[in-house]
Amino acid sequence: MAQVADEHNDLHGNVYTAILEAEEAKFARRGSRRPVLVASPGGHRDVRYVSTPPPLLANLRAGKPVELSDWQLPGWSRPQGVVIEKRIRVHPDGRIEDMYDFSPKNASQ
Numbered sequence: 001m002a003q004v005a006d007e008h009n010d011l012h013g014n015v016y017t018a019i020l021e022a023e024e025a026k027f028a029r030r031g032s033r034r035p036v037l038v039a040s041p042g043g044h045r046d047v048r049y050v051s052t053p054p055p056l057l058a059n060l061r062a063g064k065p066v067e068l069s070d071w072q073l074p075g076w077s078r079p080q081g082v083v084i085e086k087r088i089r090v091h092p093d094g095r096i097e098d099m100y101d102f103s104p105k106n107a108s109q
Contacts, residue, residue: 008075014094015077020060022074065091067099 021080027034033049040046059066070092071083077096087099 015074015096016029016060016090016092016094018074018077019066019072020057023054023057023060027053046105063070063092065089
C-alpha cells in the first residue's frame with residue numbers, strides 16, 4: 001500500500017489526531033448520542049438514540065487504524081488537496097495508506 005501523506009503530518013500535525021478531534025466534536029454536538037434505525041412491527045423503522053459512539057469514533061478512541069474515504073480527511077492532509085474518492089487507512093502515528101494501490105512498487109510492502 002502506498003504511503004500518501006507523511007510530509008503533511010510533519011507540517012501540520014497528526015492527521016489521526018485531527019480526525020479524532022473532529023469526530024469527538026461531532027459526537028458532542030449531537031449530545032453524545034447517535035441515531036440508530038430499528039425495525040418495528042409492521043415493517044416500519046423507528047429512530048432510537050444510543051449513547052455508544054459510532055464505530056469510527058470507537059476505533060479512533062481505541063488507537064486502532066481506521067479506514068475511511070479520502071473526502072473525510074482534513075483538506076491539508078490530502079495530496080494536492082484533491083478528493084479522488086478512494087479508500088484510505090489512517091494509522092495512529094499519522095501515516096496514510098491508499099487501500100487499493102496494487103502497483104508493483106508497493107507489492108512487497
